[in-house]
Amino acid sequence: MEKQRQRKVNNRSGIVICGSYGLGNAGDESILKAILQEVRTVAPAEEITVLSRNPEETKLCHGVRSLHMFDLPAIYRLMGRTKLYINGGGSLIQDVTSRRSLWYYLFTLRMAKRRGCKVLMYGCGIGPVKHPKDIALTRKTLNGCVDAITLREDSSLKELQRFGVTNPEIVLASDPALTLQRAAEADIDRMMEQNGLTPHGSYLGICLRDWPGFAEKAPVFAAAVRYARSEHGLTPVFFSINHRSDGAAADQVARCLEETPCILRQPLSTELTLGLMSRMQAVISMRLHGLIFAAGQGVPLVGVVYDPKVSAFLSYMGQELYEDLSRLSTESLCAKLDQALALGADPTVLKEGVERLRHIEQHNSDTMRKLLQVP
Secondary structure, three states, rough: HHHHHHHHOOOOOEEEOOOOOOOHHHHHHHHHHHHHHHHHHOOOOOOOEEEOOOOHHHHHHHHHHHEEEOOHHHHHHHHOOEEEEEEEEEEEEOOOOOOOHHHHHHHHHHHHHOOOOEEEEEEEEEEEOOHHHHHEEEHHHHHHOOEEEEEHHHHHHHHHHHOOOOOEEEEEEHHHHHHOOOOOOHHHHHHHHHHHHOOOOOEEEEEEEOOOOOHHHHHHHHHHHHHHHHHHHHHEEEEOOOOOOHHHHOOOOOOOOOOOOOEEEOOOHHHHHHHHHHHOOOOEEEEEHHHHHHOOOOOOOEEEEOOOHHHHHHHHOOOOOOOHHHHOOHHHHHHHHHHHHHOOOOOHHHHHHHHHHHHHHHHHHHOOOOOOOHO
């Protein structure tokens, strides 16, 4: 019986990856790109299947097999022969934006384990999970169905401890997107020119998200744009981390300005997004991956916190220039922009923080290698 069971395990092949993919979010797509890059390095012979809300787009953009994330019969069959199930990265284990999405991800973790997969949560942010029943379900699922969890920051470790998650191996790492490289300089120049930007001008990058309370703060962001232009000579460039929705937030700020700013509404490759970020003198961002992209390019940054994951990332890298959206004022935002630009004159602190996170990001792929039993 034991030999049969071992033969069944040894005959498994393939890796399934599930996350918030195919929804037009450049941050999530960058995570997937980074995970795929690391999977192909660790286990180049394994076939990869990504669960996505838009399988055709995922196939086209990432060159992988893809299933719709709600095609549960096909996923069930696939998991019966899959070696490793990867959940992540990003903030999937939370019930603030949607309880149903939390239940879905917990369900897939249970399905994967019951179908015989090794289960890895990869480069994750954990929480917030607020409903007591959701906390209990999370604790039961993670303790019973997950082999290892790698985390993108230490506040997620505290959340797991609060939930009472103790059974999986838990490893502190960082966001996989920090490993990605920007596009060639000529391609960056071309994209800037196509959007009416001088390739080597002076720019302030802004990444916004329409969120409860944002509308009343739009004039604050507009005032900071005027201040950046008058005091620092910076031209605003609005990035759409989610190309399907972030333009609406940028438009609210633009209506408060005298001149029409550059708003990048189109979907961009991760490499081009990183390249454009590298040409900014500073970045103000509500979006977590706006901050991660800027940090990875050595650009001074200011975070506006609508979700704890934003402050958690900045604190983890040793960067304290952030303010809660609810408390944001023109004075506080302009003061933090001044501080960020001053840091840019001596970028050693930012560089050290990012290099530390890049170094420990290796823990993500090391943990995957261990579960796959790859030398």
